[in-house]
Amino acid sequence: MAKSNKGDFLSPKAVANRQKMKGLQKLKFYCQLCEKQCRDQNGFKQHCSSEAHLRQVAVFGENSGRFIKGYSEQFLANFLDMMAVSHRNTRIKATVAYNEYIGNKTHVHMNSTKWTTLTEFVKYLGREKLCDIEETAKGWFITYKPRDKEEQLRDRMEMEKRRKEEDEETRMANVLARQIAKQNKKGGEEKKEERKADAIDLDDGEREKINLHVVSGGLNNALENSEKKRKDIVDFSNAGGMFSNKKMKTGGKEEGKAAFKKRKKLKWMLRENIVCRKTETGEKGTVVRVNVEDREADVKLKESGSVVENVDEDEFEPVCPGVGGKCAVVRNHDFVGEEGKVLGVDGNTGEVTIESFKRGIQFKAKSSDVARLV
Ligand SMILES: [Zn+2]
Incomplete structure (x- = not known):
């Protein structure tokens, strides 16, 4: 920590420093849970025994881990944002950066994060390679390296996004697979039925015709003819009055499928009671x-x-x-x-x-x- 010269006690800088110190001390009396600033020890004590505060504490107690994690993340993000804006690639004293950070009235207070001291936080920044850190006789210095941090953040966000997308994709793929399987099963049954219907509904004359094709053709043509027979059956199925019914049904189904395809994925009406x-x-x-x-x-x-x-x-x-x-x-x-x-x-x-x-x-x-x- 910087030691101020005794002789400079009344210099503007020393006064400003003392004022800053005063500002800093006040943080002790800030309740992050209630986001309430108390003026002094006494006020803080009183606040801590107030009903409103105790209620917050009860809520906090149930998921304190989450609170601290949330506050820590927010603190870190805000701090790095400030560094990105004001101190790109500049070596700066950690306390100076911190003072600037807490100059923002709505900042997340450090006493509600997992870092209990600024030194601890600085060391964290170094460990996570978010900043270059350096300990000197004058205290800790940090250098913010925007590229690294931004890349890291981008990577993290990218990863998060990809994971979300993958989740969504797998989910959609599963849904589609299920639908396709269902469709195929239905379609298969229908086709089978149709084939059976072909066989039954051809009247005897037509069946004879087909048989004749096969019989009249030489052995060499058997294959070709069987192919033709299949074609004939298809033709019959198209011509037969009874099939028009079926065709309409299939058409209807396709239409339903098209409508489903056309219907967009829900973007926000994803839950009831809104x-x-x-x-x-x-x-x-x-x-x-x-x-x-x-x-x-x-x-x-x-x-x-x-x-x-x-x-x-x-x-x-x-x-x-x-x-x-x-x-x-x-x-x-x-x-x-x-x-x-x-x-x-x-x-x-x-x-x-x-x-x-x-x-x-x-x-x-x-x-x-x-x-x-x-
Ligand atoms: Zn409180």
């Missing part, structure tokens, strides 16, 4: 049935009470609740599926702050990606 709105008319409704495999979602319209089956989700949009409302993130977010309570709405950015029910953490999402839960 509130949506018909974009054009503003009519509200609730998703009452979802079949992800068949790409179907039914919406019960609020006003008429009628259920619209197989809706086109593009004609709808999620309805975000107001402050205090229960909601679920439905799209364009790392936390899709997360349920929580809306804590605040930012009219400027259109973002809402959500507190996750399960994880207790708070995060932001675009209100257009959030739907009210019923």
Whole structure:
């Protein structure tokens, strides 16, 4: 740590340093759980015995591991973001970087991360090769290496994305395989039936004709004729009145398949009990049935009470609740599926702050990606 010269006690720098120190000390009295800053030891003590705080602690106790992991990740990400913006490739004192970092009022406080001291955090940065670190008589210095970190981050994100895609692909492949198997089984049965029908429904005269082909042909032509016979059967099947019925049925099935193909994969209507709105008319409704495999979602319209089956989700949009409302993130977010309570709405950015029910953490999402839960 830098030692200030006694003679410089009143120099602007020393005063500023002391002020910073004061700011730093205050962190001790910040409760990350409640995101509450207390002014001094006494206030902090009082806060710690308050009912609101104890409730938070109880929630925290149930999944403290997750909290600390979440805060640590956030702390690290924010810190590296700051480094990326302000100190690319610059050797900088760790305390200076840290002070700059905590200058942001909304920063995640270190006392809620897995790092108990700045030194520990710096060592972590070095170990993870996120920064070059160096210990000197003046304290720790760090050099942020953007390429490495960004590459690493990109790699990590890429990997994550690939894994998600693979998961999705395997799932889709399984679904398709199942459907194909089902289709084949059905198709096979139908073909067999058809063949049987061919054999039965040819009247005797026609069958004789076929037989005649075979018989009249010389041995050399037997193969060719049997081929022809097969063709003949096909021709008959096309000509026969009874088959037109079957043909229509097959046609219908193909149409169904085409419609399925045309129906888009569900993008956000992936769960029931979310509130949506018909974009054009503003009519509200609730998703009452979802079949992800068949790409179907039914919406019960609020006003008429009628259920619209197989809706086109593009004609709808999620309805975000107001402050205090229960909601679920439905799209364009790392936390899709997360349920929580809306804590605040930012009219400027259109973002809402959500507190996750399960994880207790708070995060932001675009209100257009959030739907009210019923
Ligand atoms: Zn608290």
